[in-house]
Amino acid sequence: MKRSRLNLFKFTSMTISVLGIILLVLFIGVVAYIVVADVSSKVSSNVGSGSAYDTLASLKSEYSTLNNSFNTVKSQAGKSSSSKIRNDTIDAELQLVKAQTAITDVESALSTNQPQDVVNTRLNAAIAQMQKTQKSVSTVTGEVS
Numbered sequence: 001m002k003r004s005r006l007n008l009f010k011f012t013s014m015t016i017s018v019l020g021i022i023l024l025v026l027f028i029g030v031v032a033y034i035v036v037a038d039v040s041s042k043v044s045s046n047v048g049s050g051s052a053y054d055t056l057a058s059l060k061s062e063y064s065t066l067n068n069s070f071n072t073v074k075s076q077a078g079k080s081s082s083s084k085i086r087n088d089t090i091d092a093e094l095q096l097v098k099a100q101t102a103i104t105d106v107e108s109a110l111s112t113n114q115p116q117d118v119v120n121t122r123l124n125a126a127i128a129q130m131q132k133t134q135k136s137v138s139t140v141t142g143e144v145s
Helices: 002-079 083-111 116-144
Strands: none
Touching: 002 083, 002 116, 083 116
16 A cells, blocks of 8 residues: 555656646747747848838938939029919929928838838838929929029
């Protein structure tokens, strides 16, 4: 009878030890999975924001070119007696301000690590605004030339 209790105790003790080891391995596996998922999420978001930074640099360059082009034409347009040219000049200047604001919005979203969909929305708005600005500046340039 004592031997059977001793064997039962050994069996129970061994079972608890094995279950403890299994639970420990499962816990480590779950923690490792969470860490890997978090790291891969950050890496993929950084890759996405990398292309956003490239697009932002392109927008800044395009804005600078448009602004320089507008500034050279602005003085000639101010001397014009045509009210249409002056109105188009004011509209082009307004579009340039809106484009600068849209670019600043994109920079803000990137610097505060906003989600990728927010950054993409702001980028699309900035791209659309740059197209309007380009059209407006080219209208003034065409009228003055």
